[in-house]
Amino acid sequence: MxxxxxKSAGFCFGVKRAVNVVYEKIEEADTPIYTYGPIxxxxxxxKDLEKKGVTVIHSLDKLGDYPVGTMIIRxxxxxxxxxxxxxxAGFTIVDATCPFVLKIHRLVEEYSNKGYSILIFGNENHPEVCGIRGWVKEDTRVSIIGTKEEAQEFSLLKDEKCVIVSQTxxxxNKFQELVEIITKKGYDIIVxxxxxxxxxxxxxxxxxxxxQSDAMIVIGDKKSSNTQKLFEICKNECENTYYIQTSDDMDYSKLKSIxxxxxxxGASTPNNIIEEVSKNVRNEL
Ligand code: SF4
Structure with a gap:
């Protein structure tokens, strides 16, 4: 076998940075540490961060229930x-937003200020997309699409200028496909x-x-959108693709004759889980 x-499996630059920020703040802190949403x-x-005293705040409506402290933005x-x-609310903000995401915030802010409407390719419920949307000037039209059908239905008003950005x-390939559908409509669009x-x-x-594989293992949290996409891509190439969160989810005996x-x-999978899975796969050799 x-x-x-x-080589690209695991934490990306932005996630590594955000996780490191939380661990650094735990060392330094003399006030409570929070993350707005799971980091x-x-x-x-x-779970490890919770053990070390970090509280996840899921909704800002309840902010008043917590003593003020440091709020880390993921x-x-x-x-x-x-x-x-x-x-x-009196919290100290430590911003661990990935610089690539911050760049999109600046772009949609700049273009909406210039009078462009904004089209975002992505999942409208994903926190990154909600964040991006929240930097568009108030009276600007924002559309969020993620499928071919939505791209086909998308239309602009006469003389409306539009900028397309996407969830990171x-x-x-889907991005190129949607751009192609929309640009064919002949609108004034910046991609x-x-x-x-x-x-x-x-x-x-x-x-x-x-x-190149007879079986493919994709490791990552079930809620991670980038891992879900990796799974889709791998499943397309290799029918025998497994999506697992930790090594315990894998029945390694299935790899026996492979x-x-x-x-x-995915980008949020820690190295120790990847190493454990690879070790167990090799043990099946
Ligand atoms: S995947 Fe997201 S968090 Fe990671 S480096 Fe890219 S933009 Fe940043």
């Missing part, structure tokens, strides 16, 4: 209004590819490895 472990979509990491970022609410974890390279590289490598096993992992 050959094991093909993706990453990974239950194991979130890599997905938040809206302008959320920043204001946290500040006004959006599938690159800004804001997909993060880390995602693109991870997706390309996953596709390549899955294409020649090539590929492994990749």
């Amino acid at each position: 050959n094991v093909l472990l993706a 990453i979509h990974n239950e194991e990491v979130v 890599s997905h970022g938040i809206s302008r209004m959320e920043y204001e609410t946290i500040k006004q 974890t959006f599938n690159y 800004l590819n804001t997909i993060c390279n880390a995602t693109e590289e991870r997706q390309t490598e996953a596709r390549k490895i899955a294409g 020649n090539n096993v590929g492994i990749t992992a």
Whole structure:
């Protein structure tokens, strides 16, 4: 059996940075530490932080119930209004928003100020997309689409100018497909590819490895959108693809008669889980 472990598996730059910020603040803190939402979509990491005294705040409506302290903003970022609410409640903000996401905030703010409407490719319920939307000037039209059908239905008013940005974890091929559908309509559109390279590289490598594998393992939290996308990509190339959160979810005996096993992992999967899975796969050799 050959094991093909993706080099790009695991924490991306932005997630690594955000998680490190939380661990640093735990060391320094003399007031309570909070994260607004789980710092990453990974239950194991979130549980470890909770053990170390970090509280996850799920909704700002309940902010008044907590003693003031340090609020860490995760890599997905938040809206302008959320920043204001946290500040006004007396919390110290430590912003661990990924610089690539911050760049999108600045872009949608700048273009909406110039009179452009904003079209976001992504999942409208994803916190990153909600955050991006929250930097668009108030009276600006924002549309969020994620499918071919929605792109076909999308229309602009006469003389309306529009800027397209995307969720950083959006599938690159899907992005190109949607852009093609919309540009064919002949609108005045500026296309800004804001997909993060880390995602693109991870997706390309996953596709390549899955294409060479008889079984493929994708490791990541079930709630992680970038892991879900990796799974979709791998499943397309390799029917025999498993989606697991931790090593315990995998029945390694299923790999017994397999020649090539590929492994990749989402941006929020810690290294120790990836190492454990690879070790167990190799043990099946
Ligand atoms: S995937 Fe890219 S944009 Fe998102 S947190 Fe990681 S490095 Fe930042």
